[in-house]
Amino acid sequence: MHVVIAGGHGKIALQLERLLSARGDTVTGLIRSAAQAADLKAVGARPVVCDLES
Structure with missing residues (x-):
């Protein structure tokens, strides 16, 4: 499964x-x-820099 987590650094x-x-x-x-x-x-995640508020 591919999971995307907003706020990935919390x-x-x-x-x-x-x-x-x-x-x-x-x-x-x-x-x-x-x-x-x-x-x-x-921790094994792929980081994506993205500001959801902009």
């Missing part, structure tokens, strides 16, 4: 991304800052 989102990636799902996390990308990659 505490719950990071835990969910880790769990989903561990079970074999493809996870994309939407983040506002490129500086947060490494944290998503560390």
Whole structure:
């Protein structure tokens, strides 16, 4: 399954991304800052910089 998580750098989102990636799902996390990308990659998610408010 491919899961997209808005607010991908939040505490719950990071835990969910880790769990989903561990079970074999493809996870994309939407983040506002490129500086947060490494944290998503560390839990197995693909970071996408995107501001949903703009």
